[in-house]
Amino acid sequence: MDFFNQDLTSLHADLVAKKISAAELTQATFDNMAKTDAKVDAFLNLNADAALKNAQAIDAKGINVDNLLAGIPVGVKDNIVTKGLTTTAASKMLENFVPVYNATVVDKMLANDMVIVGKTNMDEFAMGGSTENSAFKVTKNPWDVSRVPGGSSGGSAVAVASGQVPVAYGSDTGGSIRQPASFNGIVGMKPTYGRVSRWGLIAFGSSLDQIGPMTRTVKDNAAALNLIAGNDVHDGTSSKREVPDFTAGLTGDIKGMKIALPKEYMGDGIDPKVREVIKNAVKQFEDLGATVEEVSLPHSRYGVSAYYIIASSEASSNLQRFDGIRYGFRAQDVKNLEDVYVRSRSEGFGDEVKRRIMLGTFSLSAGYYDAYFHKAGQVRTMIIDDFNKVFNDYDLIIGPTAPTPAFKIGDEISDPVTMYMNDVLTIPVNLAGLPGMSIPAGLADGMPVGLQLIGKSFDESTLYKAGYAFEQATDFHQATPDLGGTN
Amino acid sequence: MAEERINAEQVKHVAELAKLEFTPDQLDMFTGQLEKIIGMFEELSKVDTTGVPVTSQVNDRRNALRDDVAVQSNQRQALLANAPETAEGLIRVPTIIDESGDGE
Numbered sequence: 001m002d003f004f005n006q007d008l009t010s011l012h013a014d015l016v017a018k019k020i021s022a023a024e025l026t027q028a029t030f031d032n033m034a035k036t037d038a039k040v041d042a043f044l045n046l047n048a049d050a051a052l053k054n055a056q057a058i059d060a061k062g063i064n065v066d067n068l069l070a071g072i073p074v075g076v077k078d079n080i081v082t083k084g085l086t087t088t089a090a091s092k093m094l095e096n097f098v099p100v101y102n103a104t105v106v107d108k109m110l111a112n113d114m115v116i117v118g119k120t121n122m123d124e125f126a127m128g129g130s131t132e133n134s135a136f137k138v139t140k141n142p143w144d145v146s147r148v149p150g151g152s153s154g155g156s157a158v159a160v161a162s163g164q165v166p167v168a169y170g171s172d173t174g175g176s177i178r179q180p181a182s183f184n185g186i187v188g189m190k191p192t193y194g195r196v197s198r199w200g201l202i203a204f205g206s207s208l209d210q211i212g213p214m215t216r217t218v219k220d221n222a223a224a225l226n227l228i229a230g231n232d233v234h235d236g237t238s239s240k241r242e243v244p245d246f247t248a249g250l251t252g253d254i255k256g257m258k259i260a261l262p263k264e265y266m267g268d269g270i271d272p273k274v275r276e277v278i279k280n281a282v283k284q285f286e287d288l289g290a291t292v293e294e295v296s297l298p299h300s301r302y303g304v305s306a307y308y309i310i311a312s313s314e315a316s317s318n319l320q321r322f323d324g325i326r327y328g329f330r331a332q333d334v335k336n337l338e339d340v341y342v343r344s345r346s347e348g349f350g351d352e353v354k355r356r357i358m359l360g361t362f363s364l365s366a367g368y369y370d371a372y373f374h375k376a377g378q379v380r381t382m383i384i385d386d387f388n389k390v391f392n393d394y395d396l397i398i399g400p401t402a403p404t405p406a407f408k409i410g411d412e413i414s415d416p417v418t419m420y421m422n423d424v425l426t427i428p429v430n431l432a433g434l435p436g437m438s439i440p441a442g443l444a445d446g447m448p449v450g451l452q453l454i455g456k457s458f459d460e461s462t463l464y465k466a467g468y469a470f471e472q473a474t475d476f477h478q479a480t481p482d483l484g485g486t487n
Numbered sequence: 488m489a490e491e492r493i494n495a496e497q498v499k500h501v502a503e504l505a506k507l508e509f510t511p512d513q514l515d516m517f518t519g520q521l522e523k524i525i526g527m528f529e530e531l532s533k534v535d536t537t538g539v540p541v542t543s544q545v546n547d548r549r550n551a552l553r554d555d556v557a558v559q560s561n562q563r564q565a566l567l568a569n570a571p572e573t574a575e576g577l578i579r580v581p582t583i584i585d586e587s588g589d590g591e
Binding site: 096097098100193194207233236237239240241299302304305306308309316320323324325326327328329330334335336337339340341342343345346349351354355357358359361362363365371372374375376377378379380381382384416417420431432433457458 | 502504517523532534544562566572582583584
């Protein structure tokens, strides 16, 4: 079976009513994956034996009627560690790496009876916006298999958009959940920094990274965030704030909500067809009784530069651990210890990862630290101040998620600056640690366009409330790709 | 931020700091690309940041403290399973000071 016509609520009802068992659902999921994934390559590694065993155990125990996610198949991005299940971060460096512990989010999935069916493809170490930087395979966009799925959580996005799983988890450092959600016509949430534990997420930019859910509907997404959110003793940056029930405020009523539209998000760099979709979304929000007013985020245009300095600097430090000694790839025929480091890293990392390590090492090096790393940290403060000013007067910011719909495979991979500019609308949200969500807002030339909702810190609830109202008033989320009649 | 942003010599130096090495072709490619990317970074010099503090983290906590309690976490065998080369329950590495040149 595919998951195009059922959301978590209806799947849960079927499981509770025993119309289908968790084991049958898991088997049906793998049967469909065998056909569908051959066309889109969303998964790197399947978990068939363990998944079926887990599902049988869930059936034996009985489906918890209060848990929408019980017995539900889930895809997990391959930079989230899974005990006993190979976790590669789509890098040759970790090709044979088998984690000895679970990420906290994975423990929560298992404790809540989710069935992990496999690990999804991504840009190597989550560095990229097209999933073309995977060391192992190129994931295709199900809406047009000659196009990229976005990235870096491209595999998770495609796993959901192609109907293989109802939920997948990704990670977002500069847009890596929201941009592929936009490119694939699904819902993707980057929670507030600190909302979700990063324990067991292979570190890229530690002040920016967050794990979040990717689903077909807003309500499913809210339930999937409930499941992973909350403080964790293993992550000192995870917040101790209480986690509200994100599904609670989904009434469809947003009358009086004050929404801001930054003029910088509708400028010349944005594809006119994308702007058109967003203008229609603005009208939709007004029809729903919200007010939408133009505002300015004057420093957001500097976000890309600030981000690529900060994220690369953090990455260059985080990725020092990959040295060929304790785990991961070690080069052959090395003469001495220095050789192990240099050759293992040079042979184990792909080009984009090397580029980021180089940028980060450069930005932190003597003579350049003040002009680059220090300056970027100051500009980050100014970007945060811009958001704070807007949120003094508004509940929510909206705009496009990405400047264009999905581009062709191979078109941008050799031009890093063009590739980096794809993140211009998502990056400021990570720099400020705010929650951001992409929801389907329409099509441009047959390809999905995402609407980005940006909220106040720890106010995911308002994003879900507004996203749900928009979704109920439109049918964009019901559109599905045609993968040649197998579905 | 100077006229010449970065040259091949500097790229080589940064690569050494990062424990990476490049073939001559790779060095050419990375030098050109880094030149372009760092060129983009220079737009930051247009922003007046006088007196603006640096943001280096955005979490809502200061210190995360816990009781200092020892726990048993003997995972030696499991951890060693991921090591590229082991001997007698230890991780094996090539000689650190290479005097003979034969690596052992």
